[in-house]
Every structure is written in C-alpha cells, then in structure tokens.
Amino acid sequence: MKSITINGSQRESVGKKATKALRNAGQVPCVIYGGDKPLHFSSPELAFSKLVYTASAHTVVIALDNGVEYSAIMQDIQFHPVTDKIIHIDFYQIFDNKEITMEIPVHTVGSSKGVMNGGNLRMPFRKLRVKAIPSKLPDFVEIDISSLKIGSKLYITEIGNEDYKFVHPDNTVVCQVRRSRLAVVDADDDEEEEDGAEEAAETAQE
Incomplete structure (x- = not known):
C-alpha cells in the first residue's frame, strides 16, 4: 500500500x-493513538489534501520536527459544519x-454478461x-465480475485472499446484477434465477 x-x-x-490559535494559523490539531500514550501534533491543512480528498487508501508516515517518525492510519476526521475546513484528525x-x-476501495474488472444484456450492477x-x-494491506480489492449474469450475486467468501481477511459476515453480498425493464435475459440466466428460487423455497420449507 502506498504511504x-x-x-x-x-x-x-x-x-x-x-x-x-492553531486553527486560526491554518494548522490542523491531530492526535496519534495506539502507542504508549496519545501524542498531539499539528500540521498545515494543505498537508492532508492527498490523504483526505482521494478515493484511494493510504498509510501515513508522520514526521515530527523533533526527528521522530510514526507510521499510522487515519482513524477519524472532523470538518467544520459551515466551511468544511478540516478541524481535527x-x-x-x-x-x-x-x-x-x-x-x-473496491475495483471491478471484466465485463459482466448480465450488464451487457441490460441488467443493473449493484455494489x-x-x-x-x-x-x-501493514505490509500485506492492498491498495484496492479487485473483483472480477465477468461471470455475473442477470440475477447473479457475488459473496465475500468468493473473493478471499491469503494475504488478508475481510471483516464482514460470510453472507455479505459484494455485488450483484439485477434485472431491469430493458434487460434481455438469456436462457441460462432464466435457469439460474429458477434454481435460486427453488433453493429459496426449499430453505423456507426446512
């Protein structure tokens, strides 16, 4: 992961x-937790632009003027309710x-057959x-949607990785292709939806 x-x-x-006084001078008050005790520091608001105003995930190296550096991740951020300026991190x-x-962040790759047939990809x-x-954290989670037809769902258990694990229940749906009014449904899409309906009915009877 980038830092x-x-x-x-x-x-x-x-x-x-x-x-x-710090905020009036354009500085953002910050705190680092997780060590022996909380450590307070401040940095110019512009220093956080690449960290805050991006969809990418990053770790952070906080280099203080006393020569000490700390590796960290952003845990919480507060904005001014009127000006949207950063007031604390x-x-x-x-x-x-x-x-x-x-x-x-989640990135999708591939072309879904269900989407090409007019279905809606929901994430x-x-x-x-x-x-x-930290060394095993990915820059993004890549999801291949090529196999998704209309009615298909991709569960989090299907995108596992040896380097990291997901903190979500096993039945979490990461993405799915839902039928739309303009969708063109293939025969195998119909079969898949019928199989899903039968499984749901069997589960309900049990």
Missing part, C-alpha cells in the same frame, strides 16, 4: 485556546508485526474492511 508523509510539529499545549499508530483493520460497498499486517 503519504505528513510533516508536523509536536504540541505541548492542548487546551482550547491553544487549539483555536485522529490517527492510529501501526506496527509492522501487528494486524490492523482498514477500509479498502452495496464501495469499500471493504480488510484486516492484515
């Missing part, structure tokens, strides 16, 4: 007056040998929660 370096200054004063410190959980999740050690 972004953010240069900052460690904060000694963390009261309301000091925090307000929480980070969580990460370690090479310790698993972390992070939301990773409930644009990001999936992935658990792994």
Whole structure:
C-alpha cells in the first residue's frame, strides 16, 4: 500500500485556546493513538489534501520536527459544519508485526454478461474492511465480475485472499446484477434465477 508523509510539529499545549490559535494559523490539531500514550501534533491543512480528498487508501508516515517518525492510519476526521475546513484528525499508530483493520476501495474488472444484456450492477460497498499486517494491506480489492449474469450475486467468501481477511459476515453480498425493464435475459440466466428460487423455497420449507 502506498504511504503519504505528513510533516508536523509536536504540541505541548492542548487546551482550547491553544487549539483555536492553531486553527486560526491554518494548522490542523491531530492526535496519534495506539502507542504508549496519545501524542498531539499539528500540521498545515494543505498537508492532508492527498490523504483526505482521494478515493484511494493510504498509510501515513508522520514526521515530527523533533526527528521522530510514526507510521499510522487515519482513524477519524472532523470538518467544520459551515466551511468544511478540516478541524481535527485522529490517527492510529501501526506496527509492522501487528494486524490492523482498514477500509479498502473496491475495483471491478471484466465485463459482466448480465450488464451487457441490460441488467443493473449493484455494489452495496464501495469499500471493504480488510484486516492484515501493514505490509500485506492492498491498495484496492479487485473483483472480477465477468461471470455475473442477470440475477447473479457475488459473496465475500468468493473473493478471499491469503494475504488478508475481510471483516464482514460470510453472507455479505459484494455485488450483484439485477434485472431491469430493458434487460434481455438469456436462457441460462432464466435457469439460474429458477434454481435460486427453488433453493429459496426449499430453505423456507426446512
């Protein structure tokens, strides 16, 4: 996974007056959790643009002016309700040998037969929660939709990876192709939908 370096200054004063003064100076108050104790620092708001205003996932190297660096991930961010300016960010410190959980973007590859026949591709999740050690975290989760026909569903258990695991129930639907009014349904699509209906009926009788 790609990493972004953010240069900052460690904060000694963390009261309301000091925090307000930082924001007035164009700085964003931040906290790093996960270590021995919370560490407070600040950085210019522009330093976070590549981290915040992107659909990609990144780890962060926070380089403080005292020469110390911390590897972390962004955990929470707060925006001003009127101006949308960043007013606070929480980070969580990460370690090479310790698993972390992070939301990773989903990318689709391939052409779905069901979509080409007029079906609608539905993706409930644009990001999936992935658990792994930092070096194994992917930049994105790739999903091949080539086999999806009208009525097909792709479950999270079908996109497993040895390097990481998903923090979602096994019955989570990652994407599906739903019938639309203009869809052209092939014979094998009909058979698949009928098989699914029969399975559902059998399950209900049990």
